[in-house]
Amino acid sequence: MSYAISEYHDTDAIYRDLDTLMALPPVTLRRDAMQQWLEQLNQRCAKSKAMIAEAKEFIPGGVQHNLSFNYPFPLVMDRAEGPYLYDIDGNRYIDFLQAGGPTVLGSNPPAVLEQVIELLRHCGPSTGLFHEFELKIAKEIAKHMPAVEMFRMLGSGTESVMAAIRVARLATGKKNIIKMGGAYHGWSDQMVYSLKIPKTRRFEAHGIPRACVKYTTEAANNNLKDLERRLFKNRFRGGTAAVIVEPVGPESGTRPVARDYNAGVRELCDRYGALLIFDEVVTGFRLGMGGAQGYFNVRPDLTIFGKVVAGGYPAAGGVGGRRDLIQRMAAGLESGKKRAYVGGTLAANPLSAAAGYFAIQEMERTNACVKAGQAGDRLTRGLRTMIEEMKLPFVTYNQGSICHLETIGGMFIKLDYLRILKVLKEIKVRKHAMEEYGAAYMAEGIITLAGSRLYTSMADTDEVIDDALARFRRVFEKADWDGAKGKQS
Numbered sequence: 001m002s003y004a005i006s007e008y009h010d011t012d013a014i015y016r017d018l019d020t021l022m023a024l025p026p027v028t029l030r031r032d033a034m035q036q037w038l039e040q041l042n043q044r045c046a047k048s049k050a051m052i053a054e055a056k057e058f059i060p061g062g063v064q065h066n067l068s069f070n071y072p073f074p075l076v077m078d079r080a081e082g083p084y085l086y087d088i089d090g091n092r093y094i095d096f097l098q099a100g101g102p103t104v105l106g107s108n109p110p111a112v113l114e115q116v117i118e119l120l121r122h123c124g125p126s127t128g129l130f131h132e133f134e135l136k137i138a139k140e141i142a143k144h145m146p147a148v149e150m151f152r153m154l155g156s157g158t159e160s161v162m163a164a165i166r167v168a169r170l171a172t173g174k175k176n177i178i179k180m181g182g183a184y185h186g187w188s189d190q191m192v193y194s195l196k197i198p199k200t201r202r203f204e205a206h207g208i209p210r211a212c213v214k215y216t217t218e219a220a221n222n223n224l225k226d227l228e229r230r231l232f233k234n235r236f237r238g239g240t241a242a243v244i245v246e247p248v249g250p251e252s253g254t255r256p257v258a259r260d261y262n263a264g265v266r267e268l269c270d271r272y273g274a275l276l277i278f279d280e281v282v283t284g285f286r287l288g289m290g291g292a293q294g295y296f297n298v299r300p301d302l303t304i305f306g307k308v309v310a311g312g313y314p315a316a317g318g319v320g321g322r323r324d325l326i327q328r329m330a331a332g333l334e335s336g337k338k339r340a341y342v343g344g345t346l347a348a349n350p351l352s353a354a355a356g357y358f359a360i361q362e363m364e365r366t367n368a369c370v371k372a373g374q375a376g377d378r379l380t381r382g383l384r385t386m387i388e389e390m391k392l393p394f395v396t397y398n399q400g401s402i403c404h405l406e407t408i409g410g411m412f413i414k415l416d417y418l419r420i421l422k423v424l425k426e427i428k429v430r431k432h433a434m435e436e437y438g439a440a441y442m443a444e445g446i447i448t449l450a451g452s453r454l455y456t457s458m459a460d461t462d463e464v465i466d467d468a469l470a471r472f473r474r475v476f477e478k479a480d481w482d483g484a485k486g487k488q489s
Helices: 011-023 031-044 046-055 110-122 132-144 157-172 224-234 261-272 291-296 323-329 350-366 368-390 417-443 462-476 481-488
Strands: 077-081 084-087 092-095 150-154 176-180 216-219 240-245 275-279 302-306 317-321 395-399 402-406 453-455
Touching (some): 011 395, 031 046, 031 417, 092 462, 110 350, 132 317, 132 350, 157 275, 157 302, 157 317, 157 323, 176 224, 216 224, 224 240, 240 261, 261 275, 261 291, 317 323, 350 368, 368 395, 417 462
Parallel strands (some): 176 216, 275 302
Antiparallel strands (some): 084 092, 150 317, 302 317, 395 402
């Protein structure tokens, strides 16, 4: 089986480069250039700006999506096609957001669209009862994913994490869940803990009682010794039901892990009687048809799916894994049996199940994961060459079609409660600088995830990538490197 990662990165080298970046003042963009980009966005995207202003009267913050880039204002999209997005003002953008990762084939692939239209004509989007595509997509996922014997389709990655944790506690009789600092596993009460930046605990979890995270424990990323310490401690406070990881590292590999890390986590879980949960919401059917579990040759007990399992269509989620575990989520009424109750009126609806089934089949037919990974390689090589040529301290690397470009390092600030006010100020400064880079990319016709993460797809031809690199160059040329060095001195 082929995978999107052509060569695994040197994790230690990445962290050394990130440490160098974080030791410097932020390399911001020149004020005159930034002002020009903001003026361009105001002029060229006037309809988007006006609609968002109206939306703020009816929608909190004026936008519904966490992925939406809000500086200087969110863009309103009208059309998605292959490697491109088009806004309501008619502007075209190279789409490195790809809806947050699910569209490995590119946006709105015709082969999937035609099948979806046919299903809608014949059946409609939902019946509330069983449909044949529920079986078809379950068989398709089990066919490709080494650790999946059964699959229960749900409505989102967040729901799927909730279900997996419930199953783990039921199956093991233990209480605690260990996650990695900085990792994102949805927005349920128990998992909104130390998001983005390690050791922030409930910093972003207002409105959630402390008791909800009583059994959520954070371990240092890419550190097996710290994980074992947590597992050992938990033996005396209810045991560890499961360890949940993003197999390429927190935030889709923004904090990368060593090549053998997942095998080490597997061994520790076995030693301490905890289940291993792989969150493959992003990596599943993006790293390859066998996901991260196939690439790393590590079998988790449970696997979280999202995004691609509905082919970019709504209601994308599910849990796969060992038969004895997934059976604990059986639907219907089975009195006398202990089960992990899960639900969802629109879970596994015909539209989502069919879209996911045809998308996965098309990905296999076209070798989409590998092609998307090749595009990611070309993009990362081009960015790295540019960075070295301009002698900028930026850091770029990729895990196949998951690409990272750190110009500011806003998520790598180390939390120190003894100097918390200074840290909070630095977070604010770096966050704004990251927003400015994202806005500059948008003005140059590139859509990214928060200005620092880029997903490539099969639709990203060499021509598309080379065009994108030329646009990135125009931004990098306006980086105020001299100003940053002046602040340092």
